[in-house]
Amino acid sequence: MTTELLQVKNLKQYFPIKGGLLGRKINDVKAVDDISFSIKAGETLSIVGESGCGKSTTGRAILRLDEPTAGEIHFQGDDLLSLNKKEMRKKRKDLQIIFQDPYASINPRQTVRQVLNEAMEIQNVLPKEQRYDRMIELLETVGLGPDKLDRFPHEFSGGQRQRIGIARALAVDPKLIICDESVSALDVSIQAQVLNLLKKLQREFDLTYLFISHDLGVVRHISDRVVVMYLGKIVEIGDKKSLFDNPKHPYTKTLLSAIPVPDPKRKKDQIILKGDVPSPIDPPTGCRFHTRCPFATERCVTEVPELRNTTGMKNGHESACHYIEEIESGEMKPKY
Ligand code: SF4
Numbered sequence: 001m002t003t004e005l006l007q008v009k010n011l012k013q014y015f016p017i018k019g020g021l022l023g024r025k026i027n028d029v030k031a032v033d034d035i036s037f038s039i040k041a042g043e044t045l046s047i048v049g050e051s052g053c054g055k056s057t058t059g060r061a062i063l064r065l066d067e068p069t070a071g072e073i074h075f076q077g078d079d080l081l082s083l084n085k086k087e088m089r090k091k092r093k094d095l096q097i098i099f100q101d102p103y104a105s106i107n108p109r110q111t112v113r114q115v116l117n118e119a120m121e122i123q124n125v126l127p128k129e130q131r132y133d134r135m136i137e138l139l140e141t142v143g144l145g146p147d148k149l150d151r152f153p154h155e156f157s158g159g160q161r162q163r164i165g166i167a168r169a170l171a172v173d174p175k176l177i178i179c180d181e182s183v184s185a186l187d188v189s190i191q192a193q194v195l196n197l198l199k200k201l202q203r204e205f206d207l208t209y210l211f212i213s214h215d216l217g218v219v220r221h222i223s224d225r226v227v228v229m230y231l232g233k234i235v236e237i238g239d240k241k242s243l244f245d246n247p248k249h250p251y252t253k254t255l256l257s258a259i260p261v262p263d264p265k266r267k268k269d270q271i272i273l274k275g276d277v278p279s280p281i282d283p284p285t286g287c288r289f290h291t292r293c294p295f296a297t298e299r300c301v302t303e304v305p306e307l308r309n310t311t312g313m314k315n316g317h318e319s320a321c322h323y324i325e326e327i328e329s330g331e332m333k334p335k336y
Helices: 055-062 085-091 112-122 128-141 158-170 188-205 216-222 240-245 250-257 298-302 324-329
Strands: 004-019 024-040 044-048 070-075 095-098 176-180 208-213 225-230 233-239
Touching: 004 055, 004 208, 024 055, 024 208, 024 233, 044 055, 044 216, 055 070, 055 176, 055 208, 095 158, 112 128, 112 158, 128 158, 158 188, 188 208, 188 216, 208 216, 216 240, 225 240, 225 250, 233 240, 233 250
Parallel strands: 044 208, 044 225, 095 176, 176 208
Antiparallel strands: 004 024, 004 070, 225 233
């Protein structure tokens, strides 16, 4: 039986905006606004969406790098939000993160040996005398030779630095790794190598991934299930095949239409949305997508759509739109 490793319930992450002479709170940036999802042990759940949709904020909130405003986060049965700082620091042994830019997240003055040793030291992993062998093993696991141990981050290429970031995450033997745009800064060929490495490591070490990316091509390659976010809300969630083959939400369809097709003879109709993503300080009422949605009606302005399954199958594929059936049947036509 597959068990849920992580459960996120009604998570909110607001960032206060202060102003006036007294510096009082005048508003909030509602970066994540009441989202719920879970991740099963051993799977890869991706969160995808445009910049500012709240995907990276969600990852940081799970690790409590930013303190969530409201909601629940359960990991292996523990309520993460009830842990004190010391308990949370211990818990981070099981919950690691790989950032987009390893150069920014790895101390440039530390050699690889120091980076890996520090990770093990903080979490009290292995006695000191056994760590050298573990470091060599980790470097080999991520495809770097032992000769790299005493090199500095600037001596590596972007792809190699990301491998060091992965080795650092693996050093403490985690259960869940949050990959936050972890391959976005890499060339396409290097991206593929790092993605394949992540998949191999998942099989070998029974890892679970929360993969955060704006790139649907990458998400398609690595995911088991996908969450689509727009302006702090989940608009669609489902297993990869169902969501990519049969997207329901107008926003997901727009994102998918923008994926380049490798065959130049095959033309694809890209859906172009009007306007920009509105501000999360004052998000649109009702369906947050209504200011850009070609199907929006008065109801969409006032009524928040709930996530619901319209596939006719018990496959966990849900989307938040009032008019999925009408759009699919052709009863509703796009207004632009
Ligand atoms: Fe568009 Fe309305 Fe559906 Fe939102 S609820 S996606 S605005 S049709």
